[in-house]
Amino acid sequence: MTCYVAVFHFSPSVLCVSGLTCGLVPMYIGEIAPKAYRGALGTLHQLAIVAGILLSQVIGLDFVLGNEDRWPLLLGLSGAPAVLQCLLLPFCPESPRYLYIILGKEEEARKSLSRLKGPYDATPDIEEMRREKEEADKEPRVSILSLICSTVYRRQLFVALMMHLSQQLSGINAIFYYSTSIFERAGVSQPVYATIGVGVINTIFTLVSVALVDRAGRRTLTLAGLGGMCICAIAMTVGLKLLNTYSWMSYVSMAAIFLFVSFFEIGPGPIPWFIVAELFSQGPRPAAIAIAGCCNWTSNFIIAMTFPYIQAWMDSYVFILFAVLLLGFTIFIYLRVPETKGKTFEEIAAEFQKGRRTHKDINELQQLKASTDA
Secondary structure, eight states: HHHHHHHHHHHHHHHHTTTTHHHHHHHHHHHHHGGGHHHHHHHHHHHHHHHHHHHHHHHTSSTTTTTTTHHHHHHHHGGGGHHHHHHGGGGOOOOOOIIIIIIIOOOHHHHHHHHHHOOOOOHHHHHHHHHHHHOOOOHHOOOOHHHOOOTHHHHHHHHHHHHHHHHTTTTTHHHHHHHHHHHTTOOOOOOOOHHHHHHHHHHHHHHHHHHHHHOOOHHHHHHHHHHHHHHHHHHHHHHHHTTTOOOTHHHHHHHHHHHHHHHHHHTTTTHHHHHHHHSSOOOTTHHHHHHHHHHHHHHHHHHHHHHHHHHHHGGGGGHHHHHHHHHHHHHHHHHHHHOOOTTOOHHHHHHHHTTOOOHHHHHHHHHHHHHOOO
């Protein structure tokens, strides 16, 4: 089943503008993945995206398909992963958690678990879902508006949004969107190939994250990634500033760019996509993923539209702005984000509510549940 899931992830690699796919795939994987491999399987989503970026960079070269004669074929190829997904989607079983916790269909959940894991004793997994269902039955199905207004889930939602903001406001998209011009400024004679090199590094270190995320933990890798990116942003600024004084500073700038991308893919790149599904219980999870995804793409759009103006204004110091933001995100995650590695959804939710659920919160949950039942 893992091969089907991996191919199922490939469609966002080329059609990553699809908000539905980028929201639903991490949630689906988070629900079907065993606890011990939830991080690695969740990181496959990012691996598919960066592999698609690399593939598009290569086939978009002038002598391949990126020319006046062949660009319609290049554009048409973007539909191939969507067709492949449609063909393979029937082989992907329904989420056992959705079947049992939401629909109450235990037998169908057992069959789904068998399709995912093969013949085995599903009793421990069913028992875990039963406990989660008991907690879910006490909670309402939360809409987007009620989640935004709720004080009960405010801490989880704030953490989820900050994780996604740390990804997009890190400056990574400034590197991706404008890497060719940055390499030109650094004195690279063939900047387009250096940009493809960034794509290769991107893919390699996402594979590293797949291997490490369930060993080192989400929090550890995110902190290491953001901290490393902060140092690289400072080095990039020094390299660009002194480029005209010392010719060897072009190598400093290029090394800083490659390391910046490497640190991004170790943690801040893949982890925000699936950690939101881990932070929330079954009731508010869909609404939380929708809000976090909207926050992610909105900040992505803002950076894409404003970076040229910020660069024109700040010149060589543009990445100091990102360094300051990265330092702030690093401090926030160190202080506020718990480790979710190896924990059940029930344990993660309980950690957020420990000592924080007041009578007011309980009353709010009861009111939300009453309105949902009505």
